[in-house]
Amino acid sequence: MRTFLLSLILLLFWLPGAALGQIEIQAPGQQVIPLALTAFVPLDGKALPAVAEEVNAVLADDLEFSGLFSLLDPDAFLGDARRLGLVSIDVDFGQWRLLGAQSLIKGAYSVRGEELVLEARLYDVARRRLLTGRRYVGQLKDLRRMAHTFADQVLESLTGEPGPFATRIAYISDRTGHKELYLSEVDGHNPVRLTDHRSIVLNPDFSPVGKELIFTSYRRGNPDLFRKEIYSGKEALLSRRKGLNIAGRYRPGGREIATTLSKDGNP
Incomplete structure (x- = not known):
């Protein structure tokens, strides 16, 4: 049935004078x-x-x-x-x-x-x-x-595409008893704890240049938005409006951030 459908699609896009070639379709990951x-x-x-x-x-x-x-x-x-x-x-x-x-x-x-x-x-x-x-x-x-x-x-x-292996991943772990922000190599080696909020940390996102992250933390009892510089360790509170300050994401240029707020009622 799949072969028939593929043949039909090829016929629909065929132009007079064009030579039809054989196309082989395989499941991804099977050609190594x-x-x-x-x-x-x-x-x-x-x-x-x-x-x-x-x-x-x-x-x-x-x-x-x-x-x-x-x-x-x-x-x-x-x-x-x-x-x-x-x-x-x-x-x-x-x-x-x-x-x-x-x-x-x-x-x-x-x-x-x-x-x-x-x-x-x-x-x-x-x-x-x-x-x-x-x-x-x-x-x-x-x-x-x-x-x-x-x-x-x-x-x-x-x-033709660069690999991801020299990059790092940000993730949340509760190995200390609290949900904190960690950084590691992309294969999970050499984890480094970035926060010591002793509370709940959520939703990390890297800046486009990879030198800082934003995340949400309940450190003050409210889900507030923070920024953390990776190399200096400096931390700043970006948004502590009443209610949700969550799911912060950098725009591609890194000059603006999208986030979800519930200060006016609904998120």
Whole structure:
């Protein structure tokens, strides 16, 4: 029945002289890219397994969460997986084609004190070429952010749309016994509590530039609207009108806020 309807739609939009092509429609999420993610290797010969493990864990979690990739089993990898391979001529693409990989990620790291250098590359196995590569320099504490950022770059290179993994999420948790506002990486790691209202906090919303949030809090016994600067920690009361001051949302430009008030009776 679906095939018949599709054929009918194509006939309705057919113009004389135009060639009809075959169109294949599949359910979303069923077409995935077989991707090989190799363990990152040391640039200077000084191996720190914990660094490599965390980088690979972040990348694997991000890429699997996207639903666009099928990660190949590392136990099946051949000798090229242990080689550096930061340029195309150093990659044995034949091995990866044999394993069925369409894309390949290779990388390396270097640690000197607290400084971390991370090199990451994405290759197109079929065309035997580099798709994208990045070099990140920062501190060891930046490791997860670097890996998230490269996962974003992988998605942008393959889909044209940047990924969400270097961003953060705001959410409400009652782990302290009160509903407070928290911030974490998009995969839930490294949560940070932003409020200490010891009451009920609701409805957080990021500003367009991501440097502040607005939220509703019952800190004063009334659902009032607050603003919180993420980096400075400064907090301001925006609206404390009688009744509801809830569901605050920034407009795209960030200069105005929409919110629901009940000061005149009905919300």
